[in-house]
Amino acid sequence: MLEILRAGIQTTVQDQGRSGFRHMGVAQAGALDAPAMWLANRLVNNAGTAAGLEVVAGPFEIRFMRDGWVALCGADFDATLDEQALVCGWRYPVKKGQKLRLRGPKSGTRVYLAFDGGIDVPVVMGSRSTDLKAGFGGHAGRALKKGDRLPLGVTYPLKNKLGTPQRQWTPEVRVLRGPEFDQFDEASRQSFFKQVWTVSPQSNRMGYRLQGTALHKSESADLLSHGVLPGVVQVPPNGQPIVLLADAQTTGGYPRIAVVIAADLWKLAQAPLGRQFCFVETDLEGAKAARKQWQNELYRFEWSLYGK
Amino acid sequence: MKNILPQTSVDFYLSGENAAVLYSRSPVDVDCQRRIWAIAQVITNEAICIDVVPGMNNLTLIFDPELQQGETLLARLKTLWELVEIEQFTPREVQIPVHYGGEYGPDLAAVAVHTGMSEQAVIAAHSQAEYRVYFLGFQPGFAYLGGLPSTLTTPRRTEPRLEVPAGSVGIGGQQTGIYPVTSPGGWQIIGRTDMRLFDLHRRVPSLLQSGDIVRFVPVDASEQNGDKHA
Secondary structure, three states, X not given: OXXXXXXXXXXXXEOOOOOOOHHHOOOXXXXXXXXXXXXXXXXXXXXXXXXXEEEOOOOXXXXXXXXXXXXXXXXXXXXXXXXXXXXXXXXXXXXXXXXEEEEEEEEEEEEEEEEOOOEOOOOEOOEOOOEOOOOEOOOOOOOOOOOOEEOXXXXXXXOOOEEOOOOXXXXXXXXXXXXXXXXXXXXXXXHHHHOXXXXXXXXXXXXXXXXXXXXXXXXXXXXXXXXXXXXXXXXXXXXXXXXXOOOOOOEEOOOEEEEEOHHHHHHHHOOOOOOEEEEEEOOHHHHHHHHHHHHHHHHHHHHHHHHO | OOOOOOHHHEEEEEEOOOEEEEEEXXXXXXXXXXXXXXXXXXXXXXXXXXXXXEOOOEEEEEOOOOOOOHHHHHHHHHHHHHHOOHHHOOOOEXXXXXXXXXXXXXXXXXXXXXXXXXXXXXXXXXXXXXXXXXXXXXXXXXXXXXXXXXXXXXOOOOOOEEEEOOOEEEEEEOEEEEOOOOEEEOOEEEEEOOOOOEOOOOOXXXXXXXXXXXXXXXXXXXXXXXXXXO
């Protein structure tokens, strides 16, 4: 068990998300920086798909109610276990009664905590992720509150502290052209890639709203509602793009100017509000190479952890 | 019945790394949608995709790019678009009992005033029509229904409600629908059903599925006709 002493702004139980129910309007949910959640789980020898915590901002504090292990990945938070400073990207042994504290992020936005055995909340439609909008999954279908207690799964014997280098955030987000890219006028198509976009304060787990020079369509053909996915960059009539993220609705009707490649979606999850970045065009081959690179990093990481 | 819709009216394309899309540019009608439901059923049964998501006049297949080639799925969609017979899709029929008016339908009077009909006539028109679930989206279990009689078209409320109870049946413009969960909403609420539109504990959580034929059945019609049994 874990007890939440201070819950921070928005702490939720998340795993790799839900699939197979989008035709019923059920969103994906899951860790916004899914690779970080995966790495944290693997550090404590959980399945990558196990559930952990996504913490957006402090002050956050938990008390361990059994001995075990904890790992942190994702944003670099000011973190301590009792008086001991913790480093992002490492796993640490914990004793019953010890308290883990997170203050603010030094860089990035979301930190992921994994516990050996995983957070053992009920599986809902194939996932333990919290669907905040629909109010199910995770712990009671909501963000955590002070006093919540979370069950942990069975522990495994682990030996030493271990760590892995964290991925570097860069302000370039690679995208593929979206189905409606050509419907935007020439100036908008160029400015989409040339201008610097700013993450608006009206951003959340459903989507990141961007601020910049408005984009315009040259055709005014109306779109009918269609399936949308995390990564889709849609442009509503005000011309300011929205990048859909894990909690996005399953259908939408705005033109899709671009789609963020899977390998770069975590960069948005870790971009603080107000952060500036650019979109860089790539193609399916580029997207595939990026996926492959991440796979190779994972293999290296697995080998360094458990291969010797 | 083969090839009644020319290929030129439909686009097949990839969206991102993991979505294959069929998008018909023909006007929205039930026959086009039946074809989409039929294709969705075939693909779902083949279990070759992660998600099969019908939209309005379109179908999105979500796949794992490590296991599937997008181009292969597009080819499959093209073949099915030509081969599938719309009769292949057998819709289910779902009856939804509705308490119209009163505390359950606070906007029934407003709809009656706007449409120039009596409340009884609004109930009769709404419950005698046959609706189709075009697709689901927006919220878990929320069905986009086609088939609202044009005489019942009523604009949304100028002031949306902060809380519309789950099961509320409303009219918003040319659409009618049921709120699956208690949520804010701007539709004119004319009634409520006790049926659970979305229930995690059912094997299939959503009551309604794309392609379903839906009928609203007034509950306790005798009382609503004024025949109170004193």
